[in-house]
Amino acid sequence: MKFALIDNNRVEAKSGLIAICPGCSKSVIPKCGEQRVHHWAHSRGKMCDSWWESETEWHRNWKSKFPIEWQEGFLVDDKTGEMHIADIRTDKGLVIEFQHSHINLLERSSRESFYRDLSWVVDGTRLKRDYPRFLKGKESFRTIKKGIYSVIDPEECFPSSWLESSVPVLFDFNDTYSQLINHSKQHLLYCLFPVRVDRNAIVAEITVNAFVNKVISGEWTTRTRQFISDIIQVDKEMREQYEGQKRIEENLMFRKFMGLNRGRRSRQF
Ligand SMILES: [Zn+2]
Known part of the structure; x- marks a missing residue:
């Protein structure tokens, strides 16, 4: 995901932040490596949208x-x-x-x-x-x-x-x-x-x-x-x-x- 919530604001993934998934309200962590575009990933388990594809x-x-x-x-x-x-x-x-x-x-x-x-x-x-x-x-x-x-x-x-x-x-x-x-x-x-x-x-x-x-x-x-x-x-x-x-x-x-x-x-x- 490109956006997740911090204090109800939509923010893009950045190292060191922890945010909430706007869909399932579970915590998401930033993935800011070299290989893929920077994104938020669910810290436990799979993405809550079964149709989601890696961006x-x-x-x-x-x-x-x-x-x-x-x-x-x-x-x-x-x-x-x-x-x-x-x-x-x-x-x-x-x-x-x-x-x-x-x-x-x-x-x-x-x-x-x-x-x-x-x-x-x-x-x-x-x-x-x-x-x-x-x-x-x-x-x-x-x-x-x-x-x-x-x-x-x-x-x-x-x-x-x-x-x-x-x-x-x-x-x-x-x-x-x-x-x-x-x-x-x-x-x-x-x-x-x-x-x-x-x-x-x-x-x-x-x-x-x-x-x-x-x-x-x-x-x-x-x-x-x-x-x-x-x-x-x-x-x-x-x-x-x-x-x-x-x-x-x-x-x-x-x-x-x-x-x-x-x-x-x-x-x-
Ligand atoms: Zn979710």
Whole structure:
């Protein structure tokens, strides 16, 4: 954990201090070595949040882009008493989770149900093969409009554990390639939306700054929900169009079969 309580104040780990875990109220001790980022650890036993993963610089860099009071928000389920720490929890209740390690499907869906209004930011640099695979897959992205793509084979681009996520998943590949192409210092995130159009995935590019700003301004949830509902509507219209076209074609074929269009005598049984 980045923060623990001393006299009810949130403080970062520093040698010599002893503090209280804001979740379980047990004592925590500072770990300020060379190997890992400085953090608080429970002095006895395990971390009280079973979903907690050891933090890396990548986690800390992301967290620090948001207001301190939103970082490490403790959430308790009123009915079950289950308690977890959200990496970021905004004043509007949006949770952003930064995921570096592999996550199994069960835990991913449990976290999505628990937090409800959630977006993931996934460290796409953990496995060396992921970024080259993404760049190769990106060659077959079809542009819908600037920065928004339809992806026919999302499994060729993204790690499989995220494909069926029920919430937006933003992949952070530390995308140096697009930085180079766009002459930009900002790398792009690729947001995989939890929706399909005719089985194609929908992916949007967004800069880190734009994402952070939209979360801070409170627009992220409303914008993404609106975007997803627009996509569902487009998909519905396309299906209706396809069904309508299919009906016309079937009707034409039927008329042709019956000889109705040629002024000939209709077929009769
Ligand atoms: Zn605790």
